[in-house]
Amino acid sequence: xxxxxxxxxxxxxxxxxxxxxxxxxxxxxxxxxxxxxxxxxxxxxxxxxxxxxxxxxxxxxxxxxxxxxxxxxxxxxxxxxxxxxxxxxxxxxxxxxxxxxxxxxxxxxxxxxxxxxxxxxxxxxxxxxxxxxxxxxxxxxxxxxxxxxxxxxxxxxxxxxxxxxxxxxxxxxxxxxxxxxxxxxxxxxxxxxxxxxxxxxxxxxxxxxxxxxxxxxxxxxxxxxxxxxxxxxxxxxxxxxxxxxxxxxxxxxxxxxxxxxxxxxxxxxxxxxxxxxxxxxxxxxxxxxxxxxxxxxxxxxxxxxxxxxxxxxxxxxxxxxxxxxxxxxxxxxxxxxxxxxxxxxxxxxxxxxxxxxxxxxxxxxxxxxxxxxxxxxxxxxxxxxxxxxxxxxxxxxxxxxxxxxxxxxxxxxxxxxxxxxxxxxxxxxxxxxxxxxxxxxxxxxxxxxxxxxxxxxxxxxxxxxxxxxxxxxxxxxxxxxxxxxxxxxxxxxxxxxxxxx
Ligand code: AHR
Numbered sequence: 001x002x003x004x005x006x007x008x009x010x011x012x013x014x015x016x017x018x019x020x021x022x023x024x025x026x027x028x029x030x031x032x033x034x035x036x037x038x039x040x041x042x043x044x045x046x047x048x049x050x051x052x053x054x055x056x057x058x059x060x061x062x063x064x065x066x067x068x069x070x071x072x073x074x075x076x077x078x079x080x081x082x083x084x085x086x087x088x089x090x091x092x093x094x095x096x097x098x099x100x101x102x103x104x105x106x107x108x109x110x111x112x113x114x115x116x117x118x119x120x121x122x123x124x125x126x127x128x129x130x131x132x133x134x135x136x137x138x139x140x141x142x143x144x145x146x147x148x149x150x151x152x153x154x155x156x157x158x159x160x161x162x163x164x165x166x167x168x169x170x171x172x173x174x175x176x177x178x179x180x181x182x183x184x185x186x187x188x189x190x191x192x193x194x195x196x197x198x199x200x201x202x203x204x205x206x207x208x209x210x211x212x213x214x215x216x217x218x219x220x221x222x223x224x225x226x227x228x229x230x231x232x233x234x235x236x237x238x239x240x241x242x243x244x245x246x247x248x249x250x251x252x253x254x255x256x257x258x259x260x261x262x263x264x265x266x267x268x269x270x271x272x273x274x275x276x277x278x279x280x281x282x283x284x285x286x287x288x289x290x291x292x293x294x295x296x297x298x299x300x301x302x303x304x305x306x307x308x309x310x311x312x313x314x315x316x317x318x319x320x321x322x323x324x325x326x327x328x329x330x331x332x333x334x335x336x337x338x339x340x341x342x343x344x345x346x347x348x349x350x351x352x353x354x355x356x357x358x359x360x361x362x363x364x365x366x367x368x369x370x371x372x373x374x375x376x377x378x379x380x381x382x383x384x385x386x387x388x389x390x391x392x393x394x395x396x397x398x399x400x401x402x403x404x405x406x407x408x409x410x411x412x413x414x415x416x417x418x419x420x421x422x423x424x425x426x427x428x429x430x431x432x433x434x435x436x437x438x439x440x441x442x443x444x445x446x447x448x449x450x451x452x453x454x455x456x457x458x459x460x461x462x463x464x465x466x467x468x469x470x471x472x473x474x475x476x477x478x479x480x481x482x483x484x485x486x487x488x489x490x491x492x493x494x495x496x497x498x499x500x501x
Contacts, residue, residue, distance in 0.1 A: 001486070002430055004392025005271060007437035008419060010265055012387040014342035017411060020167075022378035023065030023122065023346040025292060026110065028073045028354050030315030033105050036351035037113065038166040041100030042362060048483075049104075050113050053365040053453070057118045057357045058350065061371065062378040065167065067122040067346045069107075072096035072304075074172050075180040076127025079138050082106020087415040095180055097315060098307040107142060108154070111163040120166065121218040122209075122291070122346070125199075127171030127191055128181025130367045136198040139168070146432055157260045167207050167344070169291065170232075173214040173242065175224050178304065185220060185227035185350075192228065196235040201286035208485060209344070210236040210291045215243055217263045222272055229276035229286070238289035238344060241269055244296035244354075245327060252323060254399035256426040256491075259330035259407050263402055266290070266338045273341075279472050289344040292333060295324045295352045295370065318354050318415075319462065321369045322454045322469055322491070329452065330424040332381070335455055336409045339385045347374060358463070366466035369459075371492045372452055376471065380420045380497060383413035388421075390434075395426070406488070417500015425488035432488045434495070439482035446484060449474045453492035 007008040010102045024030055037058070040049030069077060076095045082103045083089075089103035109121070114121045124143070137150050141161040144151035145253075151162070154200075170192040174183045183191065188211065196208050210232050213221040225239060243265055247255035266288065273286035297318050307313065320328075335345050351357045356371035367375075408423040419441070425432045438444050450471045461468050477486045477496060488494050 002393050002405065002427065002432040003435065004390050004432055005435040005437065006388050006390040006408055008202045008388065008414050009440040010386065014337065014385040014387055016384050017336065017382055018343040019064040021335055021339065021342065022063055023066040023067060023291070023344060024061065024063040024350040025071070025346040025348040026069070026350050027071035027289050027353065028069045028094065028101060029071055029349070030317065031312050032349050032355065034102070034312040037317060038105050040257055048113070049204065051359065051365065052360050052491060054351055055117065056358060057365055057367060057371070061356065061375050063117070063350070065122050065344060065346065066117070066350065067124065067169065068110050068117040069115070070096065070124060070172055072172065073126045074126050075334040078276055079107055079126070079134065083108060083141070083153070088150055096304065098304060098309050099310065099313060100311040102311065107138070108157055108159050111142065111165060112159070113293050121163065122167035122169065122344070123165050124169035124172050125195065127174060127188070127195060128179055129326040131191060132195045132198045135195045136202050138272050139199045139202040139206065143206070145151050147363070150311060161412045166205065167201060167209070169209045169211070171211050171242065173414055174211045175220055176214040178243060185224045189231035191226045192234055193231040196232060198356055198482070208236040209238040209240050209291065210242050212239040212269060216268070222268065225269060225272045226276060229273065230280070233276055233280050233282050233286065234284070237289050239269060240416065241265060241274060241288055241290045242292035244298060245331070246297045246299060247323065251398060252428060253395065253399040255323065255327060256330070257397045257400040257403040259326050259334040259424070260403050262293070262331055262334040263337065264343060266334070270341050287343045288341050290335060290342050291344060291346040292348040293345060294348050294354050295320065295327055316354050317352050317358070319460045320370045321458045321460050322369055322452065323457045325369035325373055325452050325469070326424055326491060326493045328370040329377070329422070330407045332373060332377045333422050333424065334409050336381055336385050336411065336422070360463055364463065364466070366463065368461055369452070369469045372471050374481055376450065377422060380495060381411050383411045386410045386412055392432070406434060417499070418447070419498045421496040423488055423494045423496070425490060425492050425494070428491045431490050434486050434488055435463050436486070436496065437482060438484055441500070444500060446477045446479050447497035447499045449477045449486050449494065449496045451492045451494045453489040455493055
């Protein structure tokens, strides 16, 4: 059997995990909102029309942040369409996804629902077709207590207390030519800076995210961030990153190395931010908001322009396999490894649209394979991330070159003393014995080893078989002489929990 080893020490701290690393994303796209989180006629719907079965799964994911309402959608969105009596709200064309938008859910309903899910809303403003005025009015509507036009309108619409939305995205993917109101870097930089100033005048306590590149293969990647930060460095708190992964052809070995790509992407943006800090002689260190990430089979998507106009169409409802779940698990490991700079991350999206939760109109809701590593990492990956340097075998990939077979990180909960190791075995055929040196702790005991793997790596969860793929509890972990050894099954995501005394 192959072997790998790593040593843990509570002194080797990367950073405390910001819980907002486990955020997700609700876009007005496909069936994420309508028949996803919201379906008034559904047998589990609450008084507001939100599905109870979906809500239960959302709570299980423990997502402290939910980004809303887009995505590409926001670049053509008129937020005022989604407030006030539902029967008066206009039906509009959503040009991003060629959909009919009924506006039955808007900022009031979403923010209230998100809080009930234990999440804070993270709101994006439209910097495509709109700008400073719409953005500052929205902050006044959501955050100002009362006594002004927009805050009193919110109160008349039924929300007496301000929503108190702290996190705001200054547009979405504004570097992308597909974006409605696409901008050059300098056009966006000026607009983002002035919008940030106005929004902060309404509420100085808000945190702002400037758009980084839509993805790392954009021709302007790097120079976009540089230009944007030149104008906005002192006005924003985060730069955004977006990245989606998929298996190309039969090259599963490369797909399994997606976490390596995410590491490099994050480190490139960190370098650009630090360069901007040096050049501008800024005091503060810029943090990152990885506010869209996931596995997405984009190659199967026909493209927006080929869609027929429809209301709540079935868009990009990818069905995730065991392999996809293992990749999602390793992307979470990459995010944790960079917890010193990545403070916010949003799994895109939450329900139906490339999502960990699926639902059928009038039917059930269920967990996709990817739900499991996310829910378990979100639950147990809290505390201090430790620096981990696994030593072990490597393999060659056509995409990322030579990569380690084992990807791992560890989190130390200083309150309970628990240590949790998250590890992926990228070997598709062989199990691997992982030795974890825990001599730095006097009395850690083995808690549990939970793994996600399957004889059929392409197995998925479906409406007919919602629990075809679930995590397995393994009883193989041994502890002796300060070393814990666990066997990671071939092609698996693993969580090994060690309890403090
Ligand atoms: O999450 C789907 C889409 O991906 C979002 O609308 C957009 O921001 C990104 O390109």
